[in-house]
Amino acid sequence: MILLAALDGLAYGSLIFLVAVGLSLIFGVLGVLNVAHGSFYAIGAYVAASAVLAAAGMGLPTWLAFPLFLVSAVLVGVVVGGTVEALLLRRIYGKEEVLQLLVTFAVFMILEDAQKVVFGTQPLFANAPMNWLGTVEVFGIFYTSYQLILIPLVALVVLLGLRWFLRRTRFGRAIVAVTQDREAAMAMGIDATRIYLFTFIIGASLAALGGALSSATTSLTPGIGSGMIVLSFAVAATAGLGRIEGAAVAALMIGLGRSAAVYFAPEFDVLIPYLIMVAVLLIKPEGLFTTVQTRKV
């Protein structure tokens, strides 16, 4: 039973990881908690589903959906994410944290309605990619290969890919440098504007990729973004904002915790992510002087 629950938690956790790691990355580099992140997830899902349905309408083969997911994600990241960063966020770096948060809150409100106008309110789904991959049997129970194998695999690739990118490439190292010490990085001549834009696009694309992957298993309805954002907040905060491996662990914790709850305490499954988040934040000693210590006196 526990194993079965774990298998479900894996897929769920992987999906949350994809969204949360983008959020975490953006926070680490830009210092902005992006409330509109859930909207990128939702738009990614809608765009991917529309693309898959359109491709199916043209009689194109189903496997094409997988590259389409990637294309949709990048498209959403560049077009929507890029626009938000270049047009709005860029103007408020260095201003109060509250204002940055509220700008993304405003973007969230606008994008939520934009989704409805563009994609309508009727549930939309494109499950062909999930069915195309078939099912696998574990202890007499059928799982879709899509959820059991593909989604965790993508999450793993993203995790390893990000690690490689941030550690081994010049651009990635520049991003890490900015995360660790913004002023020093600027002083070393790192082009912050480019880094910020690029990071935001990566983060938004990852959220959109999460959305694209979920579009094959989930019926898309207005409001899917606002549930996801709180969940990814929980993961990012649990992990410590800006931590990639941490986000993976936290997402898995939340995914498994929720699955376990469905078995053992179904009344509490929705509480699990928040309880984990509260518990971790409380135990982690982020008290007064650990945060102020960085201040030179």
Added chain:
Amino acid sequence: MSRQYLIGAGLLIALVAFPLLSPWSTVILTVALCEGLAALGILVLLRAGQVSFGHGLYFAFSAYVVAFMAAAHLGHEVLLLVPIATAASGLVAALVGLFIVRYRAIFFGMLNLAISMVFFSLLEKLFSITGGADGKRVPRPTLLGMTLERESFEFWMFYITLALAVVAALFVARYLASSGGKALEAIKSNETRLEYLGVSSRKVLYGAYLLSGLLAGLGGAIIALVSGHVTPELAYWVRSGEFVFIAILGGVGGVAGPFLGALMFQIIRGYAAVYAPETWHAVLGIMLLVIIFFAPSGLYGLIAGRRRASGEAAR
């Protein structure tokens, strides 16, 4: 300082007169005042540089206390329900505050969010107790022992709320100008120095947190009474975000700001509901962006002029 009073007085006169001109607006204005109270709580925290994305917790908690008490006929009286429910929220704030004042910035915001979401989930989940997502009805209580018809109840509730809001605003204004209020601002500008003055920034923030919880609780208690219904949505993070929205929209420069903001929020929402019923979120979002980029000191700042630039001496 006189400016603050001028704006407050102007707003007050407008509010006193308004329901007499347009009776249907009393409930909307009362709702605006309630949200203004919660946003006033946010303003207090913003002075310390802290933003809470979870004050829906206190708003909803007192609202549910009112709902449960009214349903159980425990003190079926406004003058009893409101103070008890507000105090209940204050009690929760006192408990949560014990550990939350150790956190700053994003962690402060996130922890507030997480706790309010726990409460929200519980309200939804404990169906048999809370009525789940559909919430609970709040039977209309008596006012000063009188059983009132809807219209007169709403009328009196509005003026009572207005009076409470004025008292709250004056108190907060006084508090912010007092040594405690300045110590609160000091948390934002230089917490290290505050500690080196021998002041416990946690204690200072604790007081402010308690106050903000009470203010949000007061707003929540009244909103439960005037709308006659409570739902978990009152504790949802988007609602908490709206309080921050209102505080920024109105401006954090003075205590009239949140009420100006709440009024404007209701006006925009009212217009949007009529002319763009399917996209009123977007209208609000655009409005928020306009304020942030073109009038960062909010409506209050627009009216009060460039207070900061001219310096505190000008007050």
Added chain:
Amino acid sequence: MVRTKLAAALFAATALLGLPAAAQEKPKELVVGIATFLSGPASVFGVPGKAAADLFFEEINAKGGILGVPVKPVYVDEGAGTNQLISEYRRVVQDQGAQIMLGAISSGSCNALAPVAEDLKVVNVMWDCGTQTIFEEGKWKYSVRTQGHAGAEMMATLLYLMKVKPDFKTVAVVNQDYAWGRESWALLQAGLKALKPDVKIVAELFPKFGAPDFSTEITRLSALRPDVVISTSWGGDLDTFVQQAAARGLLKQSTFVLPLAESSMERLGAVMPEGVIVGSRGDHYFLHPKYKNTAEMQAFVKAYKAKTGAYPIYPTFHMNQAVTGLVKAYEKAAAAAGGKWPSKEQVIAAFEGLEFKSLTGTITIRSDHQGLEDQMLGTTRRVPEYPFAVYDKIALYPGKLVTTPLGEKSLDWFAKVKPELVKDKSIETFDYVK
């Protein structure tokens, strides 16, 4: 200086006055406020409901309106949250002068709006919400419901399940975690105990409303292998659940009972297999075996499809019942008032005992303001004419048979239901005919 400051401060308040104001003494037009979901997950019902309302009112206005008074619909978004809904509702009545309110879809909204309607003394037609408790536990002078309630819907569902699959032993339920999901299950459970005392309930799952993922629930069901899986979910939740369950073979393993599936059938398309028990909260169906070929039905389906690109689903029929009921109530009230324009009180009084024909069956309004509505269930079948599943092995339950009798509470009534009801003679049956 002082004056300009004051003026500036007054600005916000005076802007409120500018809100569109229109109160009328004699109706040049009849303003009808309609509370429906324009945002949020339930807009899957709300938006079709609005589209249908637009069509019906256009049609009525083309004929000169109600008693010669043109109708102006004003929409209020239920998705904005209950508190906001209440204040919008008030605004439409008090400021825009609505005489009639149609509210609402969610049972929570209806519960919240009924007392408001009493306060405002406005005719409130509950056009879609299903909670049976409204008129069983409360008495509302100004509210009326032009369709059946959850009791009737669940009773018909139970009777149909007993009829087509009498030998099941284990049942699992997966309902949305809110009032509808909980209350409908409470009813079903009470009825199951009465009809089949030996049945075992192996799992009661209440995933969060709007959950994007049911994998864990499905895994549990796969392991438990219940004979019957019941879900009163709807909208995106139902789509997601059916889709994920179908992909993992669960739909073949257990008999699924989905009393609200009619509203998802077109969207689910090829996903929905044969042999699933489906319903539509009433006798609504664009392929209703008795009424699919009437001129009204064909005209409506055509107009609706032209407007929205989809086949009409049950909320559009509920809207039809509300609007038709309203017209008939006005006509009846006017006749009683000697041809004069009736007051709101006369209109609401006219609803009592009103009987009218909708696009499908006939609706009767009881003295407690509860409507009697026929209930129809079927089993899915795939046919070449449509790219989605259709009803087969249809059973039509008369509203009077399955609705809790006047003065009784549904839960009590369910607890004493007798198996004979399953084979009552008034139940009509049909097979799918092209």
Added chain:
Amino acid sequence: MSGFILEARDLELRFGGVQAANGASLQVRANERIAIIGPNGAGKTTFINLCTGYIKPQSGTVIFAGQDITALSPRAITRLGIGRSFQIPQLFLENTVIENLLLALSAREGSWSPFLKLTRHPKIDEMWALLEIVGLKDTGHRIVRELPEGMRKLIDIALALALEPKLIFMDEPTSGVSSHEKFQVMDTLTRALDARSTTAIFVEHDMDVVARYANRVAVWSGGRIALEGSPEEILSHPDVRESVIGEVV
């Protein structure tokens, strides 16, 4: 009682491979005025941070008036009677000068009534007297952010003085003050310290100031007090002249 008002014993601190304090010890008698000198970047500020609880040493103890304060927070240490001014002034930049000072006075008095406006503080006369000491009476109503660094440094000192500490640490008190005003400021400051019998420890780079105002000099080098003595002794010591004052001997 050891007879010392402050005693730091063998303070050790390492972070990231840097030995910031390496057995640092110092004994201070009441009413002494000790100047700490040393090369730039040698960690003089770290020593103050260790003594005032901002950083905790990995080993060693700090004793103030007979009480072990090593593990106490800056707040608790401040309350025991140790004041501090900073190398980079730590002020409430958005507030006026008088608000800054009145806040310090409120902290000392524990007067936090929410109904009393800060600017109506009962100790307002004392506040003006403090501004007099640092020679900034005219700037009282200005916002600190608008003031030049030198003035901020003086306000920073005034803030520490407002607490009426028994002992005060001053981190380069005259570094932002123009050279011809230095002595004037230090004169009033020392008068005030004498009047309150406040012990003072100050980090200083200007050897003229050290020579004139310190009655003992400690040389910080290699994470410890390497040398101690009267100003005459120390300032003429060849090692000191080379490494600290930077003169080629």
